[in-house]
Amino acid sequence: MNFSLSGKKVLVTGSSAGIGLGIALTLKELGCQLVINGRNAQKLKVAADCLPDSLAIIADVSSPTEAQALISQAVDNLGGLDAVVCNVGSGVSVPPGGESFDEWQRVFSTNLWSTTNVVEASKKALSESKGNIICISSICGIETIPGAPVTYSVAKAALNAYISGISRPLGDQGIRINGIALGNIMFPGSVWDKKTSEKPEAVKAMLRAEVPLGRLGTIDDVTHFISFIMSNNASFITGAVFVVDGGQIRR
DSSP: OOOOOTTOEEEESSOSSHHHHHHHHHHHHTTOEEEEEESOHHHHHHHHHTSTTOEEEEOOTTSHHHHHHHHHHHHHHHTSOSEEEEOOOOOOOOOTTOOOHHHHHHHHIIIIIHHHHHHHHHHHHHHHHTOEEEEEEEGGGTSOOTTOOHHHHHHHHHHHHHHHHHHHHHHTTTOEEEEEEEOOBOOTTSHHHHHHHHOHHHHHHHHHHHOTTOSOBOHHHHHHHHHHHHSGGGTTOOSOEEEESTTOSOO
């Protein structure tokens, strides 16, 4: 199958490390022209060194002003925009039952406004290219995962609802938007990297009990799916949230 992504102009937010950097590296291998983004200058420089000829822009996209500035700079540098991957997010929060107003605001800012701000800012450029948006979500937004922070789960559920609801007005402009709800993904520095090092038998037991495929996901599992959704092979798909979790959720 030919993904036909060579020459595509793509922005990946939250791409200075982890899953976001993995996505950027795969898209670079497929011939995309890239803009990467993060808040930490040092981490972003390290990522940029791995992605020659890619533009690295520091911005906190939970701020609408900074999201708009990021999109404007990306469009000016690339001469347009074909796709945006909204990857900013974090599951770090308080334990269930420990929520506060300030924590709700912080987690929604990271996991929802970071996407809605970028979508709003990029609509004009993407309507011109008939481009598409891919949002990185979580199975925590689909099913109650024991122990997962309630703030994070609710924010991701809201993100999933946003993807579905906004797909119609975006579709009127020729823009596709889809989401990927991820399960447990292993990469250097991840929570699962730490847990596997500290308690390998506990992780194996969890996988046997909870994940039909019996393993953690990989960056490749994520990036291969994104490459398909971004390509013309998926040109009739929008408003969907695809689960990539090894069969973990029970719905």
